[in-house]
Amino acid sequence: MKKNKIQLADIPTTAPAGLEKKDLKDETERLVERLGELQHIMYAQGKYSVLIILQGMDGSGKDGAVRNVFHGCTIAGLDLASFKKPTEEEFAHDFLWRSHKWVPQKGMMTIFNRSHYEDILIQRVHNWITEDRVKKRMAAINAFEELLEFDNNTLVIKFYMHISKEEQEIQLQQRRDDPTKFWKHNDGDWEERKLWDKYMEAYEYAINESDIPWYICPVDNRWYRDYFIAKTLVERLEALNMSLPAVKPQ
Amino acid sequence: MKKNKIQLADIPTTAPAGLEKKDLKDETERLVERLGELQHIMYAQGKYSVLIILQGMDGSGKDGAVRNVFHGCTIAGLDLASFKKPTEEEFAHDFLWRSHKWVPQKGMMTIFNRSHYEDILIQRVHNWITEDRVKKRMAAINAFEELLEFDNNTLVIKFYMHISKEEQEIQLQQRRDDPTKFWKHNDGDWEERKLWDKYMEAYEYAINESDIPWYICPVDNRWYRDYFIAKTLVERLEALNMSLPAVKPQ
Numbered sequence: 001m002k003k004n005k006i007q008l009a010d011i012p013t014t015a016p017a018g019l020e021k022k023d024l025k026d027e028t029e030r031l032v033e034r035l036g037e038l039q040h041i042m043y044a045q046g047k048y049s050v051l052i053i054l055q056g057m058d059g060s061g062k063d064g065a066v067r068n069v070f071h072g073c074t075i076a077g078l079d080l081a082s083f084k085k086p087t088e089e090e091f092a093h094d095f096l097w098r099s100h101k102w103v104p105q106k107g108m109m110t111i112f113n114r115s116h117y118e119d120i121l122i123q124r125v126h127n128w129i130t131e132d133r134v135k136k137r138m139a140a141i142n143a144f145e146e147l148l149e150f151d152n153n154t155l156v157i158k159f160y161m162h163i164s165k166e167e168q169e170i171q172l173q174q175r176r177d178d179p180t181k182f183w184k185h186n187d188g189d190w191e192e193r194k195l196w197d198k199y200m201e202a203y204e205y206a207i208n209e210s211d212i213p214w215y216i217c218p219v220d221n222r223w224y225r226d227y228f229i230a231k232t233l234v235e236r237l238e239a240l241n242m243s244l245p246a247v248k249p250q
Numbered sequence: 251m252k253k254n255k256i257q258l259a260d261i262p263t264t265a266p267a268g269l270e271k272k273d274l275k276d277e278t279e280r281l282v283e284r285l286g287e288l289q290h291i292m293y294a295q296g297k298y299s300v301l302i303i304l305q306g307m308d309g310s311g312k313d314g315a316v317r318n319v320f321h322g323c324t325i326a327g328l329d330l331a332s333f334k335k336p337t338e339e340e341f342a343h344d345f346l347w348r349s350h351k352w353v354p355q356k357g358m359m360t361i362f363n364r365s366h367y368e369d370i371l372i373q374r375v376h377n378w379i380t381e382d383r384v385k386k387r388m389a390a391i392n393a394f395e396e397l398l399e400f401d402n403n404t405l406v407i408k409f410y411m412h413i414s415k416e417e418q419e420i421q422l423q424q425r426r427d428d429p430t431k432f433w434k435h436n437d438g439d440w441e442e443r444k445l446w447d448k449y450m451e452a453y454e455y456a457i458n459e460s461d462i463p464w465y466i467c468p469v470d471n472r473w474y475r476d477y478f479i480a481k482t483l484v485e486r487l488e489a490l491n492m493s494l495p496a497v498k499p500q
Binding site: 046087092093094095096097100101103105106107133136137139140144146147148150152153154169 | 296314339340342343344345346350351353355356383386387390391393394396397398399400402403
């Protein structure tokens with residue numbers, strides 16, 4: 001076991017002090033547009049692929065990030081896989097089976113809204129699996145993500161959507177009160193909230209035992225979340241130095 | 251790197267001396283029937299699953315084994331996945347993607363006719379991949395097969411179909427000459443045959459570096475092959491001590 005490096009409680013869930021929404025508006029728009037350009041080149045080139053994993057507590061703004069960050073991208077090269085309670089068929093397979101099915105092929109960008117990490121989070125918090133199985137699954141996740149990187153040029157980019165317990169309450173309460181948000185309300189979310197501390201421990205384990213590092217994204221300010229994710233993705237994609245396939249000489 | 255333990259050249263490709271086809275006929279029939287019974291219980295119980303991997307040179311009798319050993323089984327609980335040249339979609343994913351899609355769900359028995367091992371055999375022999383990638387793929391295979399075992403109660407049972415170079419020539423020649431076998435004739439098989447020694451080395455590597463052990467099945471005598479595979483499968487399944495779900499008290 002590696003020594004735990006990240007303590008979530010030590011990391012802010014809010015935007016850096018002094019920064020305001022209006023300060024980042026133009027830059028976030030530019031980044032969202034640039035992300036679309038880079039995704040187009042990746043799609044046209046068909047050499048690399050990107051797997052974006054969004055993990056976080058209920059109300060941490062995963063859906064909002066999907067809505068706000070990717071609208072410069074073409075859906076021809078963008079897939080979204082939302083992992084909910086496993087189907088009967090999925091449950092009759094190893095926990096990575098359904099994730100593996102949805103990983104991006106070359107040229108594609110795929111977003112996992114929740115992921116295989118649920119199988120060492122919700123399942124662990126509720127004691128549905130043994131600690132021995134948690135460890136084995138963590139090792140299997142590391143091997144799986146490494147496989148995607150070395151064998152299919154996949155960038156695996158993981159965001160932990162870091163929300164404060166107070167902000168979660170506000171978000172869940174809005175779902176209960178606001179008619180336009182009520183469709184997302186779920187009594188079960190309030191039940192899971194009671195297990196907050198156990199979830200934080202389980203997330204810390206997953207983050208600290210992962211070979212591929214996580215980005216801890218402060219989400220209490222949604223405008224900062226969008227900026228953070230867009231900026232991270234643009235930087236990672238720029239670093240690939242991709243270019244459109246060259247015109248062939250006549 | 252582990253020390254190579256198995257040298258294929260030291261292992262006979264024929265039935266043990268003194269044994270004749272007629273000696274095993276009844277016993278093989280009994281084993282095939284018993285395999286069907288055990289598979290039925292496994293299917294009804296829905297707790298375990300079996301992945302059978304058949305790997306070997308062209309003409310080593312993989313198709314014949316599929317035909318002869320499993321006819322006591324119900325196809326409701328039996329799947330066959332034959333891995334040929336990857337499709338364009340498969341090729342745009344990591345090498346384990348297509349294998350993972352076809353692994354058995356609980357209760358099922360799945361036969362892989364060829365498998366993910368091709369990606370460190372044919373691809374290695376032709377130098378389509380680097381030695382570094384061979385090593386990484388071998389590690390990924392070990393992690394993958396272990397995942398099936400610990401997370402889905404899957405028995406991974408692997409047979410190397412051990413044929414002599416002389417017997418392969420006879421088999422390939424029959425495909426060329428016999429009108430009932432000509433449909434299987436393929437000039438490419440004769441080309442691959444020229445790389446025999448490189449293939450043996452690649453197989454030895456795969457066998458010796460595998461965490462889950464292989465069964466080396468002598469196939470020059472096809473009747474012995476059938477007996478060997480049926481016997482191995484029956485023994486492995488008997489050891490699970492499976493039983494039909496009990497009748498519930500009224």
